[in-house]
Amino acid sequence: MNSKELRDNFLSFFRQRGHRIVSSSSLIPEDKSVLFTTAGMQQFKPYYLGKESPLGKNVASCQKCFRTSDIDEVGDKRHLTFFEMLGNFSFGGYFKEKAIALAFEYLTSFLRFPVSELRVTVFEGDGNIPRDKQSAEIWKKFGFSEEKGNLKFCSREDNFWGPTGKEGPCGPTTEVYYRDIEIWNLVFNEYYQDKDGLFTPLEQKGVDTGMGLERLTMAVQKKSNVFETDLFYPIIRQLKKSGFETAGKGERIIADHIKGSVFLISEGVFPSNVGRGYVLRRLLRRAIRYANILKLPESSLILAAKETIGIYKDVYPALLSRNADILTVIQEEREKFEKTLKRGLKELELKIEEAQRQGIKRISGKAAFDLFQSYGF
Numbered sequence: 456m457n458s459k460e461l462r463d464n465f466l467s468f469f470r471q472r473g474h475r476i477v478s479s480s481s482l483i484p485e486d487k488s489v490l491f492t493t494a495g496m497q498q499f500k501p502y503y504l505g506k507e508s509p510l511g512k513n514v515a516s517c518q519k520c521f522r523t524s525d526i527d528e529v530g531d532k533r534h535l536t537f538f539e540m541l542g543n544f545s546f547g548g549y550f551k552e553k554a555i556a557l558a559f560e561y562l563t564s565f566l567r568f569p570v571s572e573l574r575v576t577v578f579e580g581d582g583n584i585p586r587d588k589q590s591a592e593i594w595k596k597f598g599f600s601e602e603k604g605n606l607k608f609c610s611r612e613d614n615f616w617g618p619t620g621k622e623g624p625c626g627p628t629t630e631v632y633y634r635d636i637e638i639w640n641l642v643f644n645e646y647y648q649d650k651d652g653l654f655t656p657l658e659q660k661g662v663d664t665g666m667g668l669e670r671l672t673m674a675v676q677k678k679s680n681v682f683e684t685d686l687f688y689p690i691i692r693q694l695k696k697s698g699f700e701t702a703g704k705g706e707r708i709i710a711d712h713i714k715g716s717v718f719l720i721s722e723g724v725f726p727s728n729v730g731r732g733y734v735l736r737r738l739l740r741r742a743i744r745y746a747n748i749l750k751l752p753e754s755s756l757i758l759a760a761k762e763t764i765g766i767y768k769d770v771y772p773a774l775l776s777r778n779a780d781i782l783t784v785i786q787e788e789r790e791k792f793e794k795t796l797k798r799g800l801k802e803l804e805l806k807i808e809e810a811q812r813q814g815i816k817r818i819s820g821k822a823a824f825d826l827f828q829s830y831g832f
Contacts, residue, residue: 495542512548532680578627
């Protein structure tokens with residue numbers, strides 16, 4: 456099953472079970488306390504707080520997401536900046552019992568994942584929030600328990616989610632693992648956390664689930680990492696044509712960062728030194744730096760961007776309509792950065808010469824920081 460079929464089939468599954476399918480919201484959220492949309496529930500946040508939903512009580516979506524916390528981790532085989540989040544949501548329509556039952560049905564009956572290869576985790580509780588015994592009892596009906604070794608209670612760090620931003624709905628989670636890879640996170644919004652970190656029980660309980668399309672595609676396509684799936688391989692293949700001989704950290708960084716850049720530019724973000732623009736500039740310049748390290752031709756990033764647009768054009772038509780803008784921004788930023796690097800190298804040579812005259816074997820920390828801040832070294 457390819458990624459497009461998987462995306463469509465997930466939404467079809469929930470449509471058939473009484474959920475309204477909602478289009479992805481923008482990567483630029485209305486919530487001013489966060490830079491980007493980082494989760495599927497963000498566009499539904501008011502409905503967890505009691506505001507009546509015009510969409511009905513039960514919805515599902517495939518949400519474009521962008522997370523900056525993982526930028527420095529990108530290059531391994533699992534971290535990404537841009538990704539798509541599949542999710543089903545309920546604002547007082549149903550709670551733990553049905554949410555867990557739907558997840559189990561989708562994974563075992565629809566995708567036919569063997570139950571023997573699944574395990575789950577549940578919130579163990581702490582001083583503020585009690586242990587989630589209810590979820591554990593529900594999972595027991597489907598054959599999961601501590602005694603069998605396929606259910607484990609875990610701490611807040613692993614099994615409590617939210618809020619997005621400084622305050623908002625949050626709650627314990629139960630996570631589903633397939634072959635020891637976390638694929639689905641079911642959040643039960645039972646509490647509201649205020650700016651002081653205090654918890655208040657919500658009058659209306661809610662369900663907020665999230666399953667990364669990239670990881671799910673990896674599992675269904677039986678790949679060892681997300682970069683081997685059809686959501687990334689066309690980009691990787693193009694980079695290999697440009698000069699890569701073996702897969703590695705560099706090509707994964709370029710593939711991820713160019714994909715993220717394509718989506719940010721399509722939403723009207725442009726390179727700058729502040730806010731969202733700074734994030735975009737950081738992505739592009741890191742991709743450019745690795746392309747230079749790997750001695751790829753100048754056209755390599757543009758070709759990678761074209762492959763990205765080709766992968767998603769049928770799902771997100773705005774990429775195609777803004778194709779020229781996207782490619783122009785990438786090319787112009789590369790030209791600016793190349794000029795900056797040349798000036799920076801000259802400055803580095805001067806600082807090295809100065810250090811040598813003073814009998815010092817290395818430049819000062821301040822000089823190194825200035826080079827980083829001014830020239831991106």
